Amino acid sequence: MATLLDTVQRVRIGRRKPAAQATQKPALERTRQVTPLPITIAPDDPIIAYFVSTPGAVEVDKLHVNSPAVRELRAAGAKLIIPLVSQGELVGLLNLGPRLSQQDYSTDDRRLLDDLATQAAPALRVAQLVREQQAQARARERVDQELRVARLIQQTLLPRDLPALPGWELAAYYQPARAVGGDFYDFLYFEDGRLGIVIGDVTDKGVPAALVMATTRSILRSAAVGASSGRSLSPGAVLERTNDLLHPDIPPKMFVTCLYAILDPATGTLTYANAGHDLPFQRHGDSVCELRATGMPLGLMPGMRYEEKETALGPGDRILFYSDGLVEAHNPEREMFGFPHLAELIGSHGSETPLIDFLLQELAAFTGDGWEQEDDVTLVTLQRAEGYGHSMITNASATSTENPLDDQSWRVLDEWTVQSEPGNERQAIQRLADAVRDLPLADQRLEDLKTAVGEATMNAMEHGNHYQPDLPVAIQVRASQTRVSVRITDEGGHFVLPESQAPDLEAKLEGLQSPRGWGLFLIERLVDEMRVTGDETHHTLELSMSLEGGTNASQNV
């Protein structure tokens, strides 16, 4: 009602010309319309109820209603008000000022005006409805246009092609909701052969979200590559930079959740950091675990730090990156799809159907027919192809063409297991020291072996067994006449070629790389030889060193 009455216009009657026919001609013939002035009648103004119940022209001076609108009309000089009522609804007022003759309106005048109001009210109502519909159509067109722009921005910026990595399978799926959220994913290719994987979600929808998505994508791409080297920077450092650059420009109350991971295809190592995004799931064998790393969403506060974690993918291992459109989908009973259900599905997924197809089938079955998608659904899967391999890394000075580990004269000194819990590498170190106590091993060499075995045990507990306490790390210590060997076996079930590049301390000190990443580097330099083997269920690191003063690390550096 208030909206309709906003359009009511006041009409002022001009002075009557000095002519005798004034009494015969209706007053309106001698009026002139001046600049119309809109008035607003509040929805609770009692004059509305009065006019609806009392049709017909009313003299303002005889109105005894406590109405702000009437006071305003009276102040403006209105003398006669004719309500325009259509289907029991007040749609307008016809307001007249004093007659030019200064005489009261005649009965004829009032009858004529009442007739006019009866005709005008439905016409006015129709005109108002037409104008409303036109306004709604324009608003709908604006929204549709916004959605088209938002979709265009997103579709333009999403990768057109999937990475082609030998031994790896990547797949992606993106289905925007009608309102188009701010989901995005991206692949970054680095000169060192590594692959960056990004998945993110901007709060809000439509064009604003699409623009923030585009900005975030650009900043992250720029931050991900070292300014001069073209090499990949660590995920935590990249998110930190992205956050600091994004924060000053992001609109209030908007932020971006984002997970950034770097895959080394050669080793199967995936390093990742997370700015508040849904945790990816890793399937290894029959077990499924979340890849957890803490960090605030991008754009909320400057100076944030992002925890960095690492995992290893063996043959057949797969990781699902996803957005909340999947886990927050509802079924007709308003139950949510949820994280536990997703984890169960990943665990039960067989090899006959690609994981994304399988999940979409399950989502469709869950939501039922006629589901109106609530949010964007984005899925990215990374899978290492089935296979098997082994590698051997030998320090430069151990030049024998024969593999000394194949010596048949080995005797086992000790073998045991440790549970995969942080700190348990110390148990391994202690027992190793006891096992080799009688071997001719110089103190410094013993310390080197202890540290190498400690680091290898940590790697096995963390990367092979994902610190699942029920998964043991098996350790076997052997000795021959000339060498000592330690095998550290986890349940990783695959071969992972170790990192061979030296950590870049300058980059770490500048915050361009994670301060971590020393374990394998130290192992390689502390023992004479490191050998990696594996099968379907186990992954073994075998470390050996000479008992006769063979090359040690301090001679290598």
Added chain:
Amino acid sequence: MPARMFEASVRHHRPRVAVVELHGEINAFAEEALNSAYAEAEREAPDTVLLNFADVDYINSTGIALIVGLLARARKSHRRLLACGLSQHYVEIFNITRLADFMNVFPDEASALTADTTPARD
């Protein structure tokens, strides 16, 4: 080789030098205490912070990462970070990791403090 909980204490040895005494094992569990001790050492804005490892039994790769973090903080605030009391093995580890290229390593606290005569700050 029983596990010892990590502890650290701070002494402000003389104007503009703070000594952080480290005890026990430097691994992931040491992170909070180590960073707190370093923050305490920085409180009086010293030119030099000396990490005394004489009572440290064990440093693993995570511990190395924590020390790298301290070194990064020290460099950012133009402080000199020194190390002393490392066993021969961990001196070797500092050499392998090149930490020794960025923080001078001394046999003991006395020799470190004697050598630290030139302020590092601008």
